[in-house]
Amino acid sequence: MHVIDGSYGEAGGQILRTSVTLSALTGTPCTITNIRASRPAPGLKPQHLMGLKAAAQICRAETKGFHIGSETVEFAPTKIVGGDYTVPIKTAGSVTLILQVLVPICLHASDTVTLTITGGTDVKWSPTMSYIRHVFTNILKKMNAHVDCTVQKYGFYPKGGGSVKAVIHPWEERKPLKLTERGPVQKIDVDSVAARFLQKAQVAERQSTAFCNVLSQYPVDAKNKYVDTLNPGSSFCAAAYCEHSVLGADSLGEKRKPAEKVGKEAAVTLKKELESGSALDTHMGDQIIPYLALVGGKVTVSRVSEHTKTNIWVCQQFLDTTFTVDRTTITAVLK
Incomplete structure (x- = not known):
């Protein structure tokens, strides 16, 4: 039994997610203490709990401490079982953080796993779904790991209501990841997404225009789209497809935050990432x-x-x- 101190380092939810993932993959029971110790409200939040419950279901784990606010959990996996699973997160809990826990586990199932996750697709403190589709899944392919993600409905803070389908195929032939040079930028794909409530204000177009004003030296393919959601909201993701890699940056719209600022934020971030040469x-x-x-x-x-x-x-x-x-x-x- 591994005992993991959740107060180590940045002391956030990442320790919980990675611990449960590796417990499942190694078949080693673990206890995680001091969960999210550095946060104003420590312990499990609803999205953490749903991720843990889904992981436990997929790997037939025995558990203790699975309740809202819990600062200690026990997780004892048995076997990873493929199939179809539904993960319902209430309100706008992050779909992409649930994927961070479940994808590596599901890659080790003997059969394909199909996940349907509802909640917030593009919310604070987590990658947008466009980032997952453009960057994360493409980097996984370089290790011969294949994950297909489809956004069936977008969900923004505070109501969420989004839905994502992820199909995770068995990871049969692993490849080490050797990625030290990105090579020249070939194109930048942009997903500028806004709730249909914001179409009259041309939020998606304004986000894209502000982005292009900063990174005009690159070929940009901007897809501006308006989607049906439970409440207003917007997101922006730019993915720089390079010769050997894909780098990304994203940003979210908020009340009283101009659309231009959303696009510019992502542009400035991506510019720094590209200038690093990494x-x-x-x-x-x-x-x-x-x-x-x-x-x-x-x-x-x-x-x-x-x-x-x-x-x-x-x-x-x-x-x-x-x-x-x-x-x-x-x-x-x-x-």
């Missing part, structure tokens, strides 16, 4: 760590964040993989 953006650097721990490899990231360092620490509690961080190069060697 093969992965900062957020992908966080998300890739559990996969590197499983297959090994070497990547360059624009910045090694506290999330990344914490994720490495969690992986080392479960696996014998040796991580080396040299400035912005991360190397993982399997034993």
